[in-house]
Amino acid sequence: MRVNKPPLALYIHFPWCEKKCPYCDFNSHVLDVGGSAKLDSELETLYVDQLLFDLDRDIEDFHLEAQISSVFMGGGTPSLVSPAGIARLLEGVDRRLPIASEAECTLEANPGSSDQIKFQGYRAAGVNRLSLGIQSFSDKKLQALGRLHSGAEAKDAIASARRAGFDNINLDLIHGLPNQNTDDALTDLACANSFNPEHLSWYQLTIEPNTVFFNRTPKLPSEPEIEDISAQGRTWLYDHGYEQYEVSAFSRGENHRSLHNLTYWHFGDYIGLGAGAHGKLTEHHPDFVITRTRKSRVPNDYLKAAKRIATPVEPAELKLEFLMNALRLNQGFLLSQFTERTGLASSALTDFLDAGLAQGLLIRDDQNVRPTPRGLELLDSLLLLV
Numbered sequence: 001m002r003v004n005k006p007p008l009a010l011y012i013h014f015p016w017c018e019k020k021c022p023y024c025d026f027n028s029h030v031l032d033v034g035g036s037a038k039l040d041s042e043l044e045t046l047y048v049d050q051l052l053f054d055l056d057r058d059i060e061d062f063h064l065e066a067q068i069s070s071v072f073m074g075g076g077t078p079s080l081v082s083p084a085g086i087a088r089l090l091e092g093v094d095r096r097l098p099i100a101s102e103a104e105c106t107l108e109a110n111p112g113s114s115d116q117i118k119f120q121g122y123r124a125a126g127v128n129r130l131s132l133g134i135q136s137f138s139d140k141k142l143q144a145l146g147r148l149h150s151g152a153e154a155k156d157a158i159a160s161a162r163r164a165g166f167d168n169i170n171l172d173l174i175h176g177l178p179n180q181n182t183d184d185a186l187t188d189l190a191c192a193n194s195f196n197p198e199h200l201s202w203y204q205l206t207i208e209p210n211t212v213f214f215n216r217t218p219k220l221p222s223e224p225e226i227e228d229i230s231a232q233g234r235t236w237l238y239d240h241g242y243e244q245y246e247v248s249a250f251s252r253g254e255n256h257r258s259l260h261n262l263t264y265w266h267f268g269d270y271i272g273l274g275a276g277a278h279g280k281l282t283e284h285h286p287d288f289v290i291t292r293t294r295k296s297r298v299p300n301d302y303l304k305a306a307k308r309i310a311t312p313v314e315p316a317e318l319k320l321e322f323l324m325n326a327l328r329l330n331q332g333f334l335l336s337q338f339t340e341r342t343g344l345a346s347s348a349l350t351d352f353l354d355a356g357l358a359q360g361l362l363i364r365d366d367q368n369v370r371p372t373p374r375g376l377e378l379l380d381s382l383l384l385l386v
């Protein structure tokens with residue numbers, strides 16, 4: 001069977017934060033350099049060197065030669081890194097694997113650790129999309145989340161990003177916050193909308209194991225209250241020109257969808273560099289093999305050796321892995337893409353499609369399969385049919 005090469009995205013993880021938020025289970029570690037929470041230039045230099053070394057090894061071991069279709073620098077707090085560090089990193093990547101001229105290049109920034117000069121520097125370094133971790137504009141809610149920034153600083157950060165020339169901005173907001181009601185959540189959306197962001201990621205707060213909130217959970221809205229916040233919030237966003245294209249992702253029109261995240265949801269390939277970063281890479285010859293990669297999780301271990309654990313995805317897991325990603329999208333997926341990305345014939349989906357259609361959770365035509373609104377809401381049940 002002939003299969004096309006999927007796009008190749010690049011994820012780069014920066015594992016440090018000034019403070020650990022009580023709800024966060026990402027690979028983020030409190031920075032402590034001689035008692036200071038600032039990333040000093042020595043550590044920054046070592047980390048960027050190690051990221052490029054890590055990339056060299058992935059290129060060699062997986063025979064990578066494609067252009068990079070998107071870059072996402074996430075964390076942790078990438079905005080602790082200086083613009084000069086980001087510029088050296090992106091130049092180093094581009095020398096090894098060319099970054100496509102039209103590539104989306106995103107950097108996640110925390111409101112407290114960024115200013116206009118820094119944002120201008122990131123733009124000059126090649127970053128063309130900023131993702132700001134706003135979470136809420138309410139001081140009370142930000143305190144309840146243990147955040148270091150205030151509502152005023154959140155607004156300042158967005159205005160600074162615009163003044164620095166960014167015309168593609170994502171704002172991360174969380175709903176279902178302690179003691180939040182529907183009005184509070186809609187007030188956050190209205191405040192975000194007043195800055196006209198091109199993209200909004202509107203997450204529901206999840207309580208994850210191994211977090212402070214897991215052991216000491218604050219009083220959260222009840223299930224019906226959260227359903228009301230979600231339903232009214234979605235309607236509000238739709239009425240104000242945002243298109244929901246994924247469970248938590250809303251964009252102003254098709255052109256502002258996150259190309260990088262779409263690569264994950266379309267089961268495309270991505271290199272994962274940095275402490276604890278995950279990657280997914282497909283080799284086409286001599287056999288079709290998909291490998292998941294994970295790098296040393298603890299920053300100091302990564303700095304010492306940047307070890308990689310590589311695990312081939314078993315053919316039996318491919319169907320579920322593909323569907324877990326693709327069915328998060330309102331538009332679902334093309335049957336031809338299922339074959340291209342998994343190496344499996346579309347007939348492998350027949351039983352699943354029959355069951356999903358019979359239960360009203362899927363819609364399909366000759367080429368495309370997508371979840372119904374009910375299917376999207378009941379995604380976990382839908383995936384049990386696989």
Ligand SMILES: C[S@@+](CC[C@H](N)C(=O)[O-])C[C@H]1O[C@@H](n2cnc3c(N)ncnc32)[C@H](O)[C@@H]1O
Pocket residue numbers: 023024025026074075076077108109110111132133134135172173174203204205206207208
């Ligand atoms: C890992 S953070 C990195 C960005 C940045 N450090 C920040 O927090 O502003 C990416 C986003 O994930 C979301 N997030 C993290 N933990 C979450 C949780 N438990 N529930 C819902 N959203 C969460 C937040 O919106 C956050 O902006």
Ligand code: SF4
Pocket residue numbers: 016017019020021024025026028075076077110133
């Ligand atoms: S700033 Fe972001 S990455 Fe860091 S601990 Fe808080 S939520 Fe996690």
